[in-house]
Amino acid sequence: DAGxxxxxxxxxxxxxxxxxxxxxxxxxxxSVSWYxxxxxxxxxxxxxxxxxxxxxxxxxxxxxxxxxxxxxxxxLNVNALLLGDSALYLCASxxxxxxxxxxxxxxxxxxxxxx
Amino acid sequence: AQSVTQLGSHVSVSExxxxxxxxxxxxxxxxxxxxxxxxxxxxxxxxxxYTTGATLVKGINGFEAEFKKSETSFHxxxxxxxxxxxxxxxxxxxxxGGSYIPTFGRGTSLIVHP
Numbered sequence: 001d002a003g004x005x006x007x008x009x010x011x012x013x014x015x016x017x018x019x020x021x022x023x024x025x026x027x028x029x030x031s032v033s034w035y036x037x038x039x040x041x042x043x044x045x046x047x048x049x050x051x052x053x054x055x056x057x058x059x060x061x062x063x064x065x066x067x068x069x070x071x072x073x074x075x076l077n078v079n080a081l082l083l084g085d086s087a088l089y090l091c092a093s094x095x096x097x098x099x100x101x102x103x104x105x106x107x108x109x110x111x112x113x114x115x
Numbered sequence: 116a117q118s119v120t121q122l123g124s125h126v127s128v129s130e131x132x133x134x135x136x137x138x139x140x141x142x143x144x145x146x147x148x149x150x151x152x153x154x155x156x157x158x159x160x161x162x163x164x165y166t167t168g169a170t171l172v173k174g175i176n177g178f179e180a181e182f183k184k185s186e187t188s189f190h191x192x193x194x195x196x197x198x199x200x201x202x203x204x205x206x207x208x209x210x211x212g213g214s215y216i217p218t219f220g221r222g223t224s225l226i227v228h229p
Contacts, residue, residue: 040124042205042220043159043219045217090159092158097215099215102164102166102215103161103164105161106158106159107158108157109158111156
């Protein structure tokens with residue numbers, strides 16, 4: 001079975017631009033979470049979606065937004081990019097949120113570089 | 116609020132030596148605890164988790180961890196390091212009854228020398 005897939009793998013953007021990152025969960029998983037991992041640190045939670053509804057949001061500015069589609073895939077959008085947005089963006093899927101989401105399966109990530 | 120502290124940003128061992136990666140947590144209730152491994156240019160892979168029951172948890176690749184409530188610790192061990200164990204290791208905590216969103220530590224880079 002395919003794992004969590006993310007696209008693109010690498011991306012270079014200029015300050016002020018907009019970016020869209022994509023994630024496809026494991027088949028049968030209905031919950032998707034997004035994390036930002038800055039070099040040398042652990043992943044920081046950005047969003048969690050379940051059944052197309054936002055179930056959780058981390059401490060990130062409104063420039064960050066996301067959505068989940070009927071097929072449970074998800075997009076993360078970041079507007080007005082800053083140099084500090086340079087990071088590895090990880091998507092994780094689980095069967096459901098809550099206790100059904102204790103085992104999260106991570107994708108390989110999208111490496112975003114903002115210049 | 117919950118937090119995780121991983122002592123030592125880098126741990127260096129010789130191949131065949133004991134691996135010990137330290138994790139201490141802070142939580143108002145007994146938490147769920149996890150160890151993840153991240154190889155270069157890859158996402159995180161779950162090594163093992165503790166939810167309830169036996170406090171010594173065995174995971175993949177020969178790793179195990181012991182939940183010690185009195186010490187608020189969940190250290191990761193492996194009796195004999197292999198070159199392929201070189202990676203970044205993250206401890207994470209989830210507070211039961213809360214949002215079930217994990218809080219990750221800053222990570223420990225395991226370096227294995229031949």
